[in-house]
Amino acid sequence: xxxxxxxxxxxxxxxxxxxxxxxxxxxxxxxxxxxxxxxxxxxxxxxxxxxxxxxxxxxxxxxxxxxxxxxxxxxxxxxxxxxxxxxxxxxxxxxxxxxxxxxxxxxxxxxxxxxxxxxxxxxxxxxxxxxxxxxxxxxxxxxxxxxxxxxxxxxxxxxxxxxxxxxxxxxxxxxxxxxxxxxxxxxxxxxxxxxxxxxxxxxxxxxxxxxxxxxxxxxxxxxxxxxxxxxxxx
Amino acid sequence: xxxxxxxxxxxxxxxxxxxxxxxxxxxxxxxxxxxxxxxxxxxxxxxxxxxxxxxxxxxxxxxxxxxxxxxxxxxxxxxxxxxxxxxxxxxxxxxxxxxxxxxxxxxxxxxxxxxxxxxxxxxxxxxxxxxxxxxxxxxxxxxxxxxxxxxxxxxxxxxxxxxxxxxxxxxxxxxxxxxxxxxxxxxxxxxxxxxxxxxxxxxxxxxxxxxxxxxxxxxxxxxxxxxxxxxxxx
DNA sequence: TAGTGGTCTAGACCACCAG
DNA sequence: TGGTGGTCTAGACCACTAT
Numbered sequence: 001x002x003x004x005x006x007x008x009x010x011x012x013x014x015x016x017x018x019x020x021x022x023x024x025x026x027x028x029x030x031x032x033x034x035x036x037x038x039x040x041x042x043x044x045x046x047x048x049x050x051x052x053x054x055x056x057x058x059x060x061x062x063x064x065x066x067x068x069x070x071x072x073x074x075x076x077x078x079x080x081x082x083x084x085x086x087x088x089x090x091x092x093x094x095x096x097x098x099x100x101x102x103x104x105x106x107x108x109x110x111x112x113x114x115x116x117x118x119x120x121x122x123x124x125x126x127x128x129x130x131x132x133x134x135x136x137x138x139x140x141x142x143x144x145x146x147x148x149x150x151x152x153x154x155x156x157x158x159x160x161x162x163x164x165x166x167x168x169x170x171x172x173x174x175x176x177x178x179x180x181x182x183x184x185x186x187x188x189x190x191x192x193x194x195x196x197x198x199x200x201x202x203x204x205x206x207x208x209x210x211x212x213x214x215x216x217x218x219x220x221x222x223x224x225x226x227x228x229x230x231x232x233x234x
Numbered sequence: 235x236x237x238x239x240x241x242x243x244x245x246x247x248x249x250x251x252x253x254x255x256x257x258x259x260x261x262x263x264x265x266x267x268x269x270x271x272x273x274x275x276x277x278x279x280x281x282x283x284x285x286x287x288x289x290x291x292x293x294x295x296x297x298x299x300x301x302x303x304x305x306x307x308x309x310x311x312x313x314x315x316x317x318x319x320x321x322x323x324x325x326x327x328x329x330x331x332x333x334x335x336x337x338x339x340x341x342x343x344x345x346x347x348x349x350x351x352x353x354x355x356x357x358x359x360x361x362x363x364x365x366x367x368x369x370x371x372x373x374x375x376x377x378x379x380x381x382x383x384x385x386x387x388x389x390x391x392x393x394x395x396x397x398x399x400x401x402x403x404x405x406x407x408x409x410x411x412x413x414x415x416x417x418x419x420x421x422x423x424x425x426x427x428x429x430x431x432x433x434x435x436x437x438x439x440x441x442x443x444x445x446x447x448x449x450x451x452x453x454x455x456x457x458x459x460x461x462x463x464x465x466x467x468x
Numbered sequence: 469t470a471g472t473g474g475t476c477t478a479g480a481c482c483a484c485c486a487g
Numbered sequence: 488t489g490g491t492g493g494t495c496t497a498g499a500c501c502a503c504t505a506t
């Protein structure tokens with residue numbers, strides 16, 4: 001009557017969720033073992049395993065061999081922010097996307113960047129300014145450093161085509177590790193000029209450092225136009 | 235020689251990842267079916283299924299019955315922001331956590347709130363001001379509305395104990411849906427006073443609306459002290 | 469050391485949906 | 488309508504770790 005697909009494990013997840021919420025299994029307590037639960041629900045242990053595994057991935061339970069399955073104390077249900085390329089973000093607003101490379105030059109690494117990328121000697125870098133537009137309105141200003149030692153091809157890349165730097169990078173050098181940061185700051189002179197906004201306007205700045213198997217790939221600082229909102233649902 | 239735990243599905247994930255990166259299966263193309271892959275890797279279909287399912291959950295593939303498994307065009311590897319309670323965040327900085335309820339009163343719903351919570355008639359609300367401290371420094375100012383129709387117990391809750399409002403709410407009325415938003419704005423007078431910062435200082439403001447099975451539960455606006463950074467790694 | 473979760477297998481049925 | 492993924496089962500071996 002109620003089931004779309006035969007899918008016990010979803011129902012079991014629901015039931016377990018309810019018990020977590022109604023106090024049957026309070027925070028810090030241990031759930032019965034998989035075998036016991038399998039008997040209770042009249043299903044295979046595999047099915048219980050999947051339900052519990054997913055709940056653990058969602059942060060509600062923690063599981064250890066021999067110890068058992070424990071109810072997490074701080075139900076910090078993790079929020080998943082989808083971070084699509086700016087292009088997608090703009091296009092999903094129904095606006096026309098366009099980008100412009102305002103600067104492209106070789107530089108040495110500023111000292112702070114070595115720290116950010118965990119690498120004492122970065123060598124030569126390609127330094128880029130790009131502006132991303134939504135319907136010809138500046139939407140994001142991006143400052144980017146690309147480590148040429150890791151991505152030598154970047155030196156002769158013109159970025160004149162359809163691929164923005166981040167898209168091009170993803171093609172030639174995928175990443176394995178990322179660190180993302182968000183802060184609210186005052187727009188500095190450069191950011192204000194590129195975005196066409198007053199100096200010191202509050203802006204949401206994202207910083208993204210990426211590595212490929214330990215090698216630093218790129219660091220980007222993305223400054224969003226005032227009013228920009230990051231939204232997520234779960 | 236190389237395996238810790240017998241766990242093919244992890245190895246298979248790795249291999250598939252490599253093939254996604256080296257162009258064997260370009261964006262937009264279709265992978266072989268599960269059965270075919272199972273033969274290639276010499277394992278059960280279940281094992282392939284798990285590997286592909288997880289990669290799809292991570293946003294790299296999309297799967298449809300009959301159609302098959304497709305490589306996603308925009309490899310927008312989703313970033314997962316863990317949003318632990320402020321308490322945890324503060325304590326993990328090695329600081330001492332404390333909160334203070336500065337205001338607690340009954341109000342009617344402001345009009346904009348009905349819109350935010352998708353509910354034309356919210357009835358009476360409990361309106362709270364709380365300040366969260368790290369080592370006695372204001373760390374976050376939180377403005378919260380609790381829908382009494384959905385959470386009647388809140389009316390007589392004093393929040394004088396150890397549980398901050400969000401923690402208490404989680405105990406008595408879990409949520410099923412959340413909408414999270416982040417923006418950079420200027421601190422208004424109230425925020426500036428509570429945080430002890432100058433007016434108009436740029437602040438990172440998070441807004442969180444939660445529902446339980448369609449019923450609006452609460453809306454919170456969290457204003458972080460200047461300099462606050464949201465960080466995530468993946 | 470013994471109990472618990474982690475993973476694999478081989479086979480099965482079914483829902484979905486593109487052609 | 489048939490092929491593909493989604494899920495379940497029953498049984499098995501093993502790795503981890505609390506005691």
